[in-house]
Amino acid sequence: MRKQLTISGLEKKLDRIFSVFVRLRHARNGYCQCVTCGKWHHWKDIDAGHYWKRQHQATRWDERNVHPQDTHCNKFRGGAEAEHATYILAKYGKAVYDELAVKHSMIAKFTRADLEGMIEKYSGLVKQMERHT
Template sequence: MIKSKSTKSKPKKVSIPILQQLLDKIFSVYIRLRHANQFGFCKCITCGEMLSWVRIQNGHYIDRRHIATRYDERNCHPQCPRCNIGSRGNHEKYKRAIVAEYGVKVLEELESGKRSIEKLTVADYQDKIAYYKAEVKRLKKEKGL
């Protein structure tokens, strides 16, 4: 006699690295859509090049390895691949753009985020993923993209 497998299985535990990858992806889409104009184009924060929201990247002023600023919307802006990768973030121009857009106080807050240690839980990641998925859906509808 052959035993059939149970249709009920334990829910798989999702790991933080997987959740981080999912959040990175949806957060990047959100940043690019948030800055896109009515035609779906974004301006690179450091050089001004206009690219489709699909082709431009989500550049971070403070490196992504710092969790405290990784998902801070003030730290993330559309950036062309040449500036983001080729010029390693074009850091000095990015710094000036942060100051111009938000002021020195925000720049200092972002800089201090490098020195703070933050850990996100599975629930934190899940909440952020749900929030940014809803925001992406809203922005796509709002902008007709």
């Protein structure tokens, strides 16, 4: 019998698969452009950077809040928040930007079933995308 993951184990698993999903979704021929400095990297060599940081559960796995970012911007420039905001505004518009600003501070409680459902959804999407890369 497989050991059942804890909630935090499921969250980590979802973080990993969601990060792969974000990077593959934005990849062109296997390469991703950092949304905050414009440099290109192989998708395996870039991060999935959160605009509203990962501790905000409500926006942790929101596809409009997480984009390819290189280590330089994500880690050493603290997420390059101003440029990331500019990117979100240009890509989705002000309504979405404002929605994320409200959403990130809301209380979000994901159950085991919610997390397992999202893991299943994003694993499936990643499998589809891998076939096309």
